[in-house]
Every structure is written in structure tokens, then in C-alpha cells.
Amino acid sequence: MLSLLLCDVAMSQVEGVLPTPRKAEKRSGAFSILTTTQITHYSQLRSSALYLSEYLPLLVCNYNADVKGNIVLRVDEKLADEGYILDISADGITIDGGSAAGVHNGIETLLQLLPPQVYSSPLATPVEVPCCRIEDSPRYGYRGFMLDVARTFMSADEVKRFIARLAHHKINRLHLHLSDDEAWRMDIISHPDLARKGGYRGGGSVVAARYGHSDQRYGGYYTQEEMRDIVAFAARRNIEIIPEIDLPGHSHTLSRVMPEVLCRYEPDTRASLGYDTRDALCVAKEENYRLLDDIFRELADIFPSPYIHIGGDEVIASQWRRCPDCQALMRQLGKSDESELQEYFTQRLTSILARYGKRTAVWNEASKGGTLPKDALVYGWESVKACQTAAAKGFQTIVMPGQWFYFDMKQTPREAGHDWAAIFDVRKTLSFNLAEQGFTAEQMQNVVGFEATFFSEIYLSQREKDFDYIYYMTYPRMCALSEVAWSGGGRWESFYPRLRDYHYNRMAAMGINFRLFPPEVKYDEGQLTASSADGADIYYAVAGSDEFVRYTSPVATSTPERYRFKACRGTAFSPEAGVEAAFKHIFPKVAITSSIAESERYPYSGAESYGRISRTSRAADVGDWVLYTFAEPVECRRMEVATGNKQLPRYIFNEGYIEVSYDGVQFERVCNLTDGRGVVESPREAIRAVRVVCTEKGNGARFVTVQAPIVWPEW
Ligand code: TNX
Numbered sequence: 001m002l003s004l005l006l007c008d009v010a011m012s013q014v015e016g017v018l019p020t021p022r023k024a025e026k027r028s029g030a031f032s033i034l035t036t037t038q039i040t041h042y043s044q045l046r047s048s049a050l051y052l053s054e055y056l057p058l059l060v061c062n063y064n065a066d067v068k069g070n071i072v073l074r075v076d077e078k079l080a081d082e083g084y085i086l087d088i089s090a091d092g093i094t095i096d097g098g099s100a101a102g103v104h105n106g107i108e109t110l111l112q113l114l115p116p117q118v119y120s121s122p123l124a125t126p127v128e129v130p131c132c133r134i135e136d137s138p139r140y141g142y143r144g145f146m147l148d149v150a151r152t153f154m155s156a157d158e159v160k161r162f163i164a165r166l167a168h169h170k171i172n173r174l175h176l177h178l179s180d181d182e183a184w185r186m187d188i189i190s191h192p193d194l195a196r197k198g199g200y201r202g203g204g205s206v207v208a209a210r211y212g213h214s215d216q217r218y219g220g221y222y223t224q225e226e227m228r229d230i231v232a233f234a235a236r237r238n239i240e241i242i243p244e245i246d247l248p249g250h251s252h253t254l255s256r257v258m259p260e261v262l263c264r265y266e267p268d269t270r271a272s273l274g275y276d277t278r279d280a281l282c283v284a285k286e287e288n289y290r291l292l293d294d295i296f297r298e299l300a301d302i303f304p305s306p307y308i309h310i311g312g313d314e315v316i317a318s319q320w321r322r323c324p325d326c327q328a329l330m331r332q333l334g335k336s337d338e339s340e341l342q343e344y345f346t347q348r349l350t351s352i353l354a355r356y357g358k359r360t361a362v363w364n365e366a367s368k369g370g371t372l373p374k375d376a377l378v379y380g381w382e383s384v385k386a387c388q389t390a391a392a393k394g395f396q397t398i399v400m401p402g403q404w405f406y407f408d409m410k411q412t413p414r415e416a417g418h419d420w421a422a423i424f425d426v427r428k429t430l431s432f433n434l435a436e437q438g439f440t441a442e443q444m445q446n447v448v449g450f451e452a453t454f455f456s457e458i459y460l461s462q463r464e465k466d467f468d469y470i471y472y473m474t475y476p477r478m479c480a481l482s483e484v485a486w487s488g489g490g491r492w493e494s495f496y497p498r499l500r501d502y503h504y505n506r507m508a509a510m511g512i513n514f515r516l517f518p519p520e521v522k523y524d525e526g527q528l529t530a531s532s533a534d535g536a537d538i539y540y541a542v543a544g545s546d547e548f549v550r551y552t553s554p555v556a557t558s559t560p561e562r563y564r565f566k567a568c569r570g571t572a573f574s575p576e577a578g579v580e581a582a583f584k585h586i587f588p589k590v591a592i593t594s595s596i597a598e599s600e601r602y603p604y605s606g607a608e609s610y611g612r613i614s615r616t617s618r619a620a621d622v623g624d625w626v627l628y629t630f631a632e633p634v635e636c637r638r639m640e641v642a643t644g645n646k647q648l649p650r651y652i653f654n655e656g657y658i659e660v661s662y663d664g665v666q667f668e669r670v671c672n673l674t675d676g677r678g679v680v681e682s683p684r685e686a687i688r689a690v691r692v693v694c695t696e697k698g699n700g701a702r703f704v705t706v707q708a709p710i711v712w713p714e715w
Contacts, residue, residue, distance in 0.1 A: 014132045016502025017112050018479060019170060019486035020495075021136035029090045030128040033058070033071070037125070040064045041073040047236050048103045049073055055111055057122040067092040071110075073103050082172070082238075083137030086110055088129055102137070104238040105170055109134055112502075116509040119168070142398060142449025143485035144173035144242075145478070148408075150180035151211060152456035152463070153199075153219050154470075156226040160233050162470075165510055167237035169482040174234060175242045175309060175379075175451060178222075181252035181279055182210050185221045186243065186302075190294040191258075195221035198253040202654075206256045208275060208700020212461045212675030214654035227302050235304070242361060243303050245295065246311030248345050252279035261288050263323030271618040271702040280316050283341045284325035293352050300356035307377055308358045310349050312366025315342055343369040350376070364390055379451065381406075384437045391443035398451050404432045405452040405481065407474045408459075410647075411515060414583060415575050416462055417473065418455070418647055425517070426499075427492055429480035450485040452477065458648045461675045467513045467573070475507055475514035500534055508570030518577035519567045527554040528563055530577075536569035543715055544637070544682075562715060586713045589631035592706060595624045599703060607708045613646065615703040620653050620694040628709055629664070633686030638712040641690050642677035644705050651705040652676025655696035664688040 014026045038059045041049040049060045052071070064070070071093040079085065079098035084106030087094045095110065097103030111118055113129050145166055149159065163174060178186045184198035202209030203217030222230070234241050255262050255278060263282040269275060281288055299308055317338035320326035326341060333344060350360045350373060361377035364386040378395040380387030381402060391397040402409065402421030410417030411425040429452070434444050454474055462469035479499055483490060507514050519530045519538050530538045530551055539548035540555070543562035551565065561581035567574040592604040596616035606612035628641065644652035658678035659667035662685040671678045673692070680690065690709065
């Protein structure tokens with residue numbers, strides 16, 4: 001009976017490995033790791049052995065043919081480079097890998113067969129591992145994730161923590177988005193102002209505040225020493241870092257630190273109150289190529305990856321149209337369209353990179369035309385079509401359309417996040433399938449792998465909440481990315497039990513506050529019931545209170561809209577759920593006026609209709625205001641007034657406050673703005689009007705976005 005039980009446990013654990021191995025054979029019995037067990041290894045695998053010993057604190061010794069009682073790491077060149085065979089018998093454990101990378105993958109699988117605590121603290125011996133034989137290798141050599149450290153800065157330690165967790169998911173590339181309009185994060189010794197000035201925004205920096213946090217100088221950068229340390233940390237975990245400098249667009253920071261990189265024409269800065277918002281590099285300036293040569297020379301020395309990513313997305317070509325030098329260059333090159341200048345720019349950068357032994361990686365926009373070399377890596381982000389076009393042209397293609405792989409997208413409509421690509425959760429990411437998406441066999445041959453992203457515009461404004469938003473957004477979607485890139489994907493019905501029954505506990509032990517599914521809430525015959533597919537505990541809060549209590553049995557109530565539920569399990573939790581009425585808003589008739597004239601294209605009537613957003617015709621100055629006057633006094637429990645775009649604090653009043661009026665004449669100050677928004681909580685009477693007042697000159701943009709108030713009805 002006892003051995004049967006043991007066998008049962010062993011079987012399930014082997015089945016719980018994620019991503020799914022090609023072949024996993026369960027065997028009976030277990031190997032006991034004892035205090036005397038040694039990790040012995042081929043000499044080239046010392047770093048792998050030391051990595052394993054961080055989790056299993058055992059003695060690390062040079063290779064010894066005697067497997068008995070030990071964990072043996074070997075290279076078997078007959079195996080695929082990243083492939084491995086993990087063999088666990090009652091006598092000992094062997095991991096044979098095609099290379100150190102394969103051995104690493106085998107180690108990650110071994111860790112998954114140990115108790116989850118292995119991820120939180122070095123495991124105490126003795127410990128049992130189920131006997132099995134796993135033969136495994138990845139379908140795709142590129143299994144990547146992109147971190148946007150430009151919009152929201154992550155310290156070197158935070159980046160390392162993120163990398164450590166990626167490694168446990170057999171992700172082997174980290175694409176680091178090191179520059180964007182909002183920041184330059186990599187120290188360049190030959191041009192020290194780039195990071196030392198451009199790493200910061202707001203609070204008197206050369207770059208204006210953006211995405212909130214405007215009351216402080218916000219940011220940071222990586223020194224070369226720190227970055228070399230990150231690169232080595234990642235390499236020990238089989239992760240190669242591909243640095244990105246986003247050019248020639250998304251270069252606002254670069255152009256604020258070095259305005260001389262911009263095109264030669266006078267900017268019209270009236271609307272932005274004197275702030276030059278242009279961002280694209282001038283293509284015609286030779287000095288720009290010398291600058292980029294300096295930058296790439298230094299990057300090539302820091303990052304061992306064969307690739308450097310030079311961006312290439314979303315270039316605003318209108319600046320080149322107004323620049324006499326770009327126009328002259330166009331004539332000289334015999335080009336007829338400004339967009340062709342980007343091709344020229346990419347070509348110039350490609351030859352600079354080649355000088356330093358690096359190949360070009362670009363976003364899909366930069367693969368148009370016919371001059372990009374075929375050994376370039378093209379990142380297909382815009383759509384499935386964009387990936388197919390790149391692959392059909394013969395480029396090494398990374399598949400990452402936003403609709404499946406942008407983990408900055410919301411997971412359900414009420415959660416924080418972007419929604420331009422789609423609103424989706426882990427199920428959708430797992431469902432991605434090249435054949436189903438219509439990739440031809442020929443195109444598939446050029447797909448080198450998959451990547452997911454986390455663009456971080458919203459991260460900053462979510463940061464101080466009581467959880468780490470980046471992990472909530474990226475896990476468990478990362479598990480699906482891993483499955484798609486490693487095994488080619490699979491059915492939800494077989495993936496989910498492994499995720500829920502095995503991997504949730506591992507992620508919890510890793511300290512990841514991943515996202516759970518919202519509990520299912522039903523209201524029937526006066527009773528509210530809630531259940532969680534995730535096997536999580538459910539909590540609920542009643543109207544007005546944020547205090548959640550444990551849900552154990554149906555709640556009898558005649559006012560179900562007053563209840564909000566959420567699921568929690570270890571470090572993980574779900575978004576709030578309830579009957580629809582619990583989250584209802586009302587849309588009282590409102591007139592919007594402002595001290596700033598409305599934009600012709602986006603008049604205030606757009607926001608008045610609660611459908612669209614509108615814009616002012618210039619940036620905000622001290623004393624500017626937006627007034628919302630209601631046709632009828634509004635009875636409500638809460639009213640939020642936000643400047644800026646709906647999903648993210650951009651084009652906001654950087655500083656200011658909210659006033660409320662109960663009679664339409666007298667206004668009383670309610671609160672200061674945080675990230676451009678403020679809330680009137682439990683107003684004591686019906687509201688006649690609210691006003692947002694600005695206390696800072698300029699907002700680093702040419703307008704302010706005005707949106708409708710968000711109003712929660714009276715209970
Ligand atoms: C598109 S992906 C962008 C980013 C944004 C992201 C938000 C890409 C090449 N450009 O600049 O941050 O969408 O989801």
C-alpha cells in the first residue's frame with residue numbers, strides 16, 4: 001500500500017513538469033538525496049553544478065564515473081544543443097545535456113521534481129525524488145521575453161530577480177528595451193550625459209515627467225559594471241540578453257539630451273509651452289552615425305549576444321519631410337518616400353553593427369524594402385500577418401503578435417492594462433498555433449521562436465499598490481509562452497491541471513504574485529455563491545469597505561451588488577468579481593468647459609458623450625482648469641475625475657487638485673491629483689459640478705487629454 005502511494009505521487013509529479021517534456025517515463029521508486037550526495041560534473045559544467053547547488057546545498061566535485069548515490073552532470077554531444085536526458089533511478093541521478101544549455105534545462109526539470117520549497121530556500125536533506133526518465137529538447141531555440149525598463153525603471157537587482165524566474169520557465173532570451181522616448185537606461189562612457197541625464201525625467205530633468213510621478217525626479221540607469229553582472233547572472237541561467245536601443249523614432253530622450261541629433265528646422269513649440277516634443281533622429285547627419293558608432297561599440301563589448309536590436313518601430317517620418325537635409329538626401333538616393341529613409345538608416349546601422357561583429361535585430365516595420373540582410377532577426381509584433389510577411393521574405397522571425405504575447409494587455413476589461421491589441425489571459429496565449437494561424441510550412445521554417453513583452457507605461461502608476469503588478473501581468477501567461485515556445489503548445493485541458501496542481505505551488509515558492517482566475521459568482525434565490533476553479537480561498541468585501549473576509553458558505557442577501565469577491569492562494573490572487581451591478585457606472589448628462597480651448601479634431605463633446613476622449617489645444621499652464629457641470633445634481637457614492645488617457649496617466653495635469661461643488665457656486669477642495677486623477681469619495685450631497693485645477697506649467701506634451709467623469713451610483 002505504502003509503495004503504491006509513493007508510486008502514485010511520483011507519477012503525478014513527473015506529469016506536472018511544465019513546459020511539457022517530449023518524453024517522460026515514470027518509474028517506480030525514488031532516489032533519496034542525502035547530505036552525503038555529491039554533485040559531480042564534467043569540467044565544462046562547473047557553473048551548472050554550482051547553480052544546482054544554490055538550490056540543493058550539496059558538495060560539488062569533479063567528474064566521477066560512479067553514479068551511485070550522486071547527481072552527475074555530463075555533456076553528450078549526440079543530443080540536441082539544448083536537449084537533455086534526466087535519469088533518476090534508486091541509485092542516483094544523471095543529467096546528460098547536448099551542451100551546458102541542455103544540462104541547464106535538465107536541472108530546471110529536476111528542480112520541478114523536488115518539493116516546491118526548493119525555490120524559496122536551499123532544500124534540507126534527505127529529500128526524495130521520484131524515479132523517472134525524461135528525454136527532452138525544445139521545439140524552438142528562441143524563447144524570449146522583453147522587459148521595458150525605459151518607461152518604468154527596474155533596479156539591477158529587480159532585473160536579476162526577474163531573470164531568475166524566467167530561467168525556471170526555460171526562457172532563454174531576455175530582450176532588454178533600454179531606451180525609449182521616456183528614458184535612456186544604459187550608461188555610455190563616451191557619451192555620459194545619455195544615461196546620467198537621460199536616465200531621469202521630471203523634477204527639473206531635461207526630459208519632462210510622463211506617466212505620473214511628476215512630483216519627483218524619476219528614474220535610474222545601469223552602469224556598465226552592473227550590466228556586465230546582469231549579463232553574467234543571466235548567462236549562468238542559460239539566458240542571453242539582447243539589448244535594444246530604439247531608433248530612429250522613440251528617441252525623445254536622446255534628442256532632449258543631445259538636441260543636435262534632430263532635423264534642421266525650427267520646431268513649433270507654442271502648443272507645448274516651449275517644450276520641443278520632436279523625437280526622430282535626422283537621417284542626413286553624419287555626426288549621428290558617429291554617435292551611434294560610439295554607442296554600439298560599447299554595447300557590443302558588454303553584451304555577448306550576436307544581435308543588437310535597433311528598434312525601428314513607429315517612426316514619425318513627418319519630421320524628415322520638413323528637414324531640408326533629409327529631403328536633399330532623399331533626392332540624392334533617388335527615393336520618393338520618406339519611409340524609404342528608414343531603410344537607408346537601418347542599412348547604415350547594420351554596417352556599423354557588422355563592424356563590431358553583431359547582426360541586426362529590428363521590429364517588423366524596419367524589414368520593409370529589400371536591403372535588410374537575411375540573417376537579421378525580425379520581431380513580428382504588429383500582427384500575425386506581419387510575422388508571416390517577414391518569414392516569407394526569408395527573415396529569421398520572432399513571432400510575438402500583441403494579441404497573444406503582449407503581457408501589458410489587460411486580462412479582463414476591468415483590470416489595469418492596455419487593450420489596443422486585445423484583452424486576454426493565459427488561455428489565449430496557450431492557444432497560439434502557427435498552423436492554425438495560417439503559416440505555411442515554408443514560413444514556419446523561418447520562425448526561430450516566440451517572445452512575449454511587458455511594456456511598462458502603466459507599471460509605474462500601479463507600482464505602489466500592494467502587489468507587484470509586473471508579476472501579476474506576466475504570470476501565468478509566461479507559463480503559456482514557455483509551453484508554446486518549448487513544446488509547440490497544447491490543449492488547455494491538459495495544460496491547466498499541471499499549472500494548477502503543480503506549477504501554482506512552484507510559482508508561490510518562487511515568490512511570484514501571479515494572477516488567479518476571478519471566482520465565479522452567482523446570485524440565485526436570494527443567495528450569493530462563489531467558487532474558484534483554481535482551488536483558491538475566496539474572500540469578500542461588503543459595500544464601502546475594503547476589508548475582505550473569508551467566504552465559506554453562500555451569503556443570503558437582497559442586495560448582491562454590494563458584494564465583491566476575490567480568490568487568493570499563497571502569493572497569488574484574482575481580480576475582483578461579483579454580480580454585474582456591483583461594478584456598474586452611471587453616465588449623468590454633463591457639460592465640459594475649460595480655460596484651454598478644445599482641439600478641433602477632438603472636441604470636448606467627445607468626452608461629454610462618455611464614448612470618446614477629447615483634447616485641449618495646448619499643454620496645461622498654472623491655473624488652467626477643466627470644469628464638469630452636471631445637468632442635474634448627481635447622487636453617487638463615488639466620482640473619479642481623471643485627466644489623461646483612459647488606461648494610462650499620459651497627457652495629464654502633472655500637478656493639481658480637484659474641487660467639488662454642491663450648489664454650482666461654491667467649490668471646495670477635495671484632494672490633490674495623483675497621476676493626473678482624483679476621487680470624490682462619499683460626497684455628502686448630490687454633486688452639481690467638479691473642477692480639476694492645474695498647478696504646474698506644461699506637461700511635456702502638446703495637449704491634455706480630457707475624459708468623462710467615472711461615476712458610481714448610490715447604493
Ligand atoms: C507598442 S511594440 C509599442 C510600444 C508600446 C506598446 C504598448 C512596439 C514596437 N511599440 O512603444 O509601449 O505598444 O503595448
